[in-house]
Amino acid sequence: MSDNSDSKVRRVLIVGGGTAGWMTAAALSHGLRGTGVRIELVESEAIGTVGVGESTVPHIRYFNQTLGIDEAGFIARTRATIKLGIEFRNWAREGDAYIHPFGAYGEPDGGPDFHHQWLRLGGPETMGPIDQWSLPIAMAKAERFAPPSDEPGALASTYSYAYQFDAALYARYLREFAEARGVARTEGRILDVALDPETGDASSVTLESGRRIEADLFVDCSGFRGLIIEQAMKTGYEDWSRWLPCDRAIAIPSASTDALPPYTRASATEAGWVWRIPLQHRVGNGHVYASAFMDDARAEGLLMTALEGEALAPPNRLRFLAGKRKLQWNRNCVAIGLASGFLEPLESTSIHLIQAAAGYLLDLFPTGDGDEAARDEFNRTMAMEYERVRDFLILHYHATERDDTPFWNHVRTMEIPDSLASKMALFRERGSVAGYEHGVFLEPSWVAVYLGQRIIPARHDLAALAVPEAHARERARALKDEIAALAMRLPLHRDRVGAPRATAGSAA
Amino acid sequence: MSAPAILIAGGGMAGWTTALALARPFRGTGARIAVIDTPGPDVSLGPLAPAIATLPSAQDAHWALGLPEHRVVRAGRGAYRLGEFWRGWDGREAAAFLPFGEVGADIGGVRFHQQVARLQALGETASLADHALSSLAAAAGRFAIPPHDAADIRATLDHGLHLDAEALTGALLRPVALAMGVTRIEGGIGEVELCTDGLIAALRLDDGRRETADLFIDATGPDARLIGALEAAWEDEAAWEDWAALSPFDRAAAVIRPDTAEPAPFTRDAAHPWGWRRTMPLNGARGEIVMFASRHMKDERASQMMGGAEPAAVTSGRRLSPWTGNCVAVGAAAAIPDPLASAELALVHAAALRLARLVPWPGGWRAEAEEFNRLWRHETESARDFALLRHLLNRRPEKVWAAAREASAPEPMDRRLALFAARGRIIRTEHGLYDDALWARAFIALGARPRHHDPLADGLDAGMLKARSARIRELAARAAASMPRHGDFLARVNAQDGPR
């Protein structure tokens, strides 16, 4: 008979109150309700949070739903907008633009995926961009939105969506949620972390005020510094900068313009890329770049010229190193968020990785007895999640024709992980996507980015020939029109989220 | 654009299934698909597969192959199975039922088996299987197809099939494939002609005819005539990975025998001092397999038990790269799983349907083969481990069973055991043939008791859990009593011509 009466994990201390800290606090307070486990969170206003992280992937909706968060209230409170995908500008070539949508191309018809038919009918040359066969892309361009239909097989069921929100407001929202469910919040700076000299486990932290807080499980959400996982436990870091050389960012908010695009933009620069994330009340902007290839002044200059509205705050400068902790769960400490590793926000994955880690921690919540197997499982799973995102990010850089700067020459010619090389080979060869079951980005995302990065397969799935060519061509033409027409029938995104209209040049 | 020519060697269940999987998507493309149909018994799924048990996933596969399930049942002298009765693995002759489908319902992230473990820790006696409609229905000899209404407890049912492989091939797979334009070439396979680069150039038939193709499918069974011929050229890549060390049972026999009793809607597996025996009811017959340790039972005795069927050496294992060069092995030429995994057909379905999406253009194959083989390794690994579970967790007193227990668990089975033992959870893997809930039920059916249950289950209100448990058992009991007898259900399926 299983027995939990001796469970030794009664007190959880979450260190840090950024997005990671409060998402974890919300998830744990919800998941552990009724168990008697006490949760405390320490954060320091003096230290503050990283202050960025506003664009997400669709999984965030399941996080909110699990907590029972009402969507309309959440959108209003966090000044959120809808996100149907990311527009990539200047990636494969200067002047290029494509959208990676949250949805598959074409319509489900039982045959090979639509891009095979598109390739068979002549691909980009004769058919034009595959974007024309994506409803979420048509919606994004028209700045229109309606939630997907749940009627299986319907064209309007072929997409998903995420949000762009004010991270500080989201953290505040989750803080209320967590506090209402018993999470005790402590303001104060942690000066010291005590490890048990025998086991190496963390035993307590000491605040500036002198208060010592003991706990059985520590969740390190302290940001890049990794207060417990790294500074105290010296877990070690796996450096991925040889594939992802960007190591700095400058972020700055600007005033809204007349447009309210339901998508994020990532425009490549000479040694990095600039993001634009439209929220209801402002636009988030930033430049992620590689310091080995571009100096700070140049990076800031490029960012400032890219702003479409007036700057609303001084620039926020950040440094990081792509990679992850060798163990994200070490002894009795689980690192979540920036404390666990960093992958640049090119595909807006960090918040998802927080969500995944918090969910998996709940799934494997320790008992203090024989947790090695759970720890091992957590570390393997999170490593796989990180590696799959990593490969997907590398693809954006490596699959390029750009040779205009040393940065692009470097990423275009660098050696890539085998796990990515074989995936690229399969797509290049015949347009097939290597399958996996777990991971943020599934087949349609890979197709979008391969094609957007100009990996045009040499051949298509032979089974595409089963439909007579004239018929396939006619169906593609009709579908293109249907998609364009359907998108134009949907409500404007601005009306949908209830955002006020901005007057160009001033804050809304 | 040149459509490929695909030659399938071996006209058994594996070969004709593959032909069907290719014929449907390639109809109208000009692709040429031919099967060399060699007379004689079908060994394409291995020597122990005259009758096979399928997993619930076969329903989707049959749908993808364009085969309505009732036609499969009729043609294959089939019967349904709601799960498996396992007797004797605990050493006390107690029977445990492994139900397919769903049992109970998760609450938030708390799996149903964890809720039951919590209730048991509180002193409740109901077992996981007590909550399974399929378990109650099976015990009562009843069967139903799940209705669409998700609120109906019968929607939790799911099933596999017992099938007579040769009957199904002859009465359905072959005629449907022929009707779809597949060519049948009758004859035995002679020499496999290789090119200098290790690819197959052509097959010679017994009568001297020479058949060429772009892609060759080896469905010749354990002899692996095609891929076997490549082993020399490709060395390790095409070689066979032997699983003999994982099991002390080295001999086996299989047979189909007439049986007019009403077929039970489940598979019966029984452990004995010398090994185990599986019984698979068919319509008017039953399939049987025995596997035993030669040191504990003589062939003659096994043969008597099996109505004269001759035992042979067990050869379970797999190829790590069944797709090598322009040759793809399917069925027993690619893997021989332990019959306890019920994986023979699932592996053929997975391979054939995947191959259909990866048929290479003439000249290319490397990227396709790598993807095909990568997924194959996950699938076969899950089959290996699912059967292994019963070896590793048995609690029988005999020496041979102790040896089975002591086999060292390969990765990732070692981690699967460790995580379940600690907290009743299943490790995350990919592309396996069995879902997590079924794995958990298999552990529990074998008497595995984790040290801890999910701590989150302790947060759920005990009164609510008890009431839900009682309600589920009551609903299940009532629904089971209302279901038709399996024999009556089968009679209706066999009497009808159209879909039900």
Ligand SMILES: Cc1cc2nc3c(=O)[nH]c(=O)nc-3n(C[C@H](O)[C@H](O)[C@H](O)COP(=O)(O)OP(=O)(O)OC[C@H]3O[C@@H](n4cnc5c(N)ncnc54)[C@H](O)[C@@H]3O)c2cc1C
């Ligand atoms: C440039 C950039 C852009 C990004 N864009 C995106 C995006 O678009 N989408 C996305 O999903 N993610 C994005 N991210 C990542 C995202 O910002 C983070 O994952 C997210 O904000 C979580 O941060 P955090 O909570 O781990 O760390 P932080 O926000 O740094 O929080 C750390 C917390 O720990 C506390 N703390 C630290 N030390 C102490 C101490 N000694 N005592 C007490 N408290 C302490 C701090 O006060 C703070 O509360 C981006 C990141 C960067 C760098």
